[in-house]
Amino acid sequence: MSAWPQLCESRTVRAGQAPGTVVRCGLVDTMLADLSVSVVYFFEQALDEDRVTAGLARALERLPVFAGRLRTVDGRLEIVCDDSGVPVDSYDLDETLAEAMGRVTMPTARLVDPVEASAGRAGGLPLFTVRISRLAGGGTALGCSWHHAVGDVQTFMLLMRTWSAAVEGTELPPAELVQDQDAFLDEVLPAEDCGRPGFRLPGPEEAALLGREVAGALRANRTVQVYFGRAEVDRMRQELSAQAGRRLSSGDVLCAHVVSTVRELDADAELRWLTVPVNVRRPLGLSAGLVGNLLSEIHLPWAPKEGKAALAQALRAGVEEFAAEHLNLRSNLRFLESIGRERFADCVPLGFDPERRRFTFSNWSRFGAYDVEFGGRRPVFFSPAANLPLPWVSWMVEGFEGSGYLFTVVLPAKLAGRLRGAEGRAVLHRFRDPADVLPPAAGSVPKVI
Numbered sequence: 001m002s003a004w005p006q007l008c009e010s011r012t013v014r015a016g017q018a019p020g021t022v023v024r025c026g027l028v029d030t031m032l033a034d035l036s037v038s039v040v041y042f043f044e045q046a047l048d049e050d051r052v053t054a055g056l057a058r059a060l061e062r063l064p065v066f067a068g069r070l071r072t073v074d075g076r077l078e079i080v081c082d083d084s085g086v087p088v089d090s091y092d093l094d095e096t097l098a099e100a101m102g103r104v105t106m107p108t109a110r111l112v113d114p115v116e117a118s119a120g121r122a123g124g125l126p127l128f129t130v131r132i133s134r135l136a137g138g139g140t141a142l143g144c145s146w147h148h149a150v151g152d153v154q155t156f157m158l159l160m161r162t163w164s165a166a167v168e169g170t171e172l173p174p175a176e177l178v179q180d181q182d183a184f185l186d187e188v189l190p191a192e193d194c195g196r197p198g199f200r201l202p203g204p205e206e207a208a209l210l211g212r213e214v215a216g217a218l219r220a221n222r223t224v225q226v227y228f229g230r231a232e233v234d235r236m237r238q239e240l241s242a243q244a245g246r247r248l249s250s251g252d253v254l255c256a257h258v259v260s261t262v263r264e265l266d267a268d269a270e271l272r273w274l275t276v277p278v279n280v281r282r283p284l285g286l287s288a289g290l291v292g293n294l295l296s297e298i299h300l301p302w303a304p305k306e307g308k309a310a311l312a313q314a315l316r317a318g319v320e321e322f323a324a325e326h327l328n329l330r331s332n333l334r335f336l337e338s339i340g341r342e343r344f345a346d347c348v349p350l351g352f353d354p355e356r357r358r359f360t361f362s363n364w365s366r367f368g369a370y371d372v373e374f375g376g377r378r379p380v381f382f383s384p385a386a387n388l389p390l391p392w393v394s395w396m397v398e399g400f401e402g403s404g405y406l407f408t409v410v411l412p413a414k415l416a417g418r419l420r421g422a423e424g425r426a427v428l429h430r431f432r433d434p435a436d437v438l439p440p441a442a443g444s445v446p447k448v449i
Contacts, residue, residue, distance in 0.1 A: 021081040033077055033120075042141050059166045077121065088131075111131065148293070151292050195331055198331075199347045199349055210348060221391045223386070226428055236257060262411065273358045297351065364395055
């Protein structure tokens with residue numbers, strides 16, 4: 001074997017039947033249609049690939065959008081559930097499990113075959129890809145990439161739970177396709193919402209700046225991953241909850257702690273904004289099995305002098321107060337309709353504002369990332385993979401073996417170096433006790449701090 005992946009087998013997995021369903025993408029789906037999302041699952045053991053791919057075929061019967069293809073009809077994007085299939089490639093990789101886990105966020109990791117999102121708009125390209133890497137020592141990396149027009153992270157996790165159930169022979173979870181996203185939202189959304197769209201049209205000067213930011217992202221930015229153990233997070237929650245005078249969640253305190261630490265290391269005392277995507281299925285009373293992009297956002301102003309507890313408390317209040325009237329989906333629809341589809345490419349999300357160092361924090365915990373089992377094998381690690389490293393973007397998900405939390409953040413290179421350095425580590429892990437027992441896998445990946 002070689003350190004470079006060696007292709008062993010390539011196949012296209014299909015359900016074996018094409019329902020022919022046509023899903024009319026909504027305006028928000030169309031705005032996201034230049035984006036793909038990539039993640040990797042790591043297993044300590046080899047997987048039975050025939051059994052895994054047979055389970056995927058059955059899962060695609062339940063969720064045919066992942067095996068479909070995009071097309072444009074009268075200027076509107078659609079997903080045709082034609083069972084064109086999902087490419088599944090298997091590679092041999094001369095790296096250990098720990099080495100592969102340590103490189104997962106590096107652009108050179110090659111553990112995923114990223115979906116070609118922009119090119120996929122024209123049709124003919126897959127909306128979901130799978131790469132199986134057989135690692136030295138018997139471990140496996142399962143890399144998955146999906147087109148954002150298909151759905152959000154809950155949609156992807158629904159596919160993974162369905163795939164797992166199909167492999168294990170247990171009951172498949174319910175799934176519901178929305179065939180016309182905008183028409184559906186028009187029925188379920190309140191007539192009025194917060195009134196603030198989540199997109200903006202930058203002027204020529206800002207557009208040029210954002211273009212340079214994207215073009216130079218690989219050179220200018222680095223991805224840092226931090227693991228927080230369960231006991232460490234419990235201490236953090238107790239201290240910040242006492243300061244705030246109310247009970248805070250793990251997501252509240254971890255976001256506040258990491259954002260505050262970054263601002264401290266950056267000597268940044270300015271008022272900044274934080275954007276937090278929120279799954280709207282719960283506040284709208286919708287089924288958890290509903291497929292699509294059903295996200296709104298919370299936008300919070302915060303200055304470091306206010307302290308971590310204040311930011312954590314603001315996050316908690318924002319989540320608790322997040323009800324139908326706080327959504328911005330109808331405002332998004334009105335805004336996008338007002339500018340016309342020909343200007344969609346000029347829009348950017350409010351959360352993408354690197355000049356003003358605006359953080360975006362996505363909480364992927366409690367979506368069931370570790371509720372996946374293939375032939376009795378459960379993942380020991382799950383992580384976002386290398387996409388375009390845009391600065392001030394962060395994700396949180398359960399950590400090694402589903403215990404504790406993994407916080408992934410993209411920062412300018414020098415600031416990332418300070419976060420990885422002795423001072424950054426000391427501040428980040430101020431709540432860790434040397435006697436804390438961490439999962440065995442946590443100690444084997446030195447690049448996760």
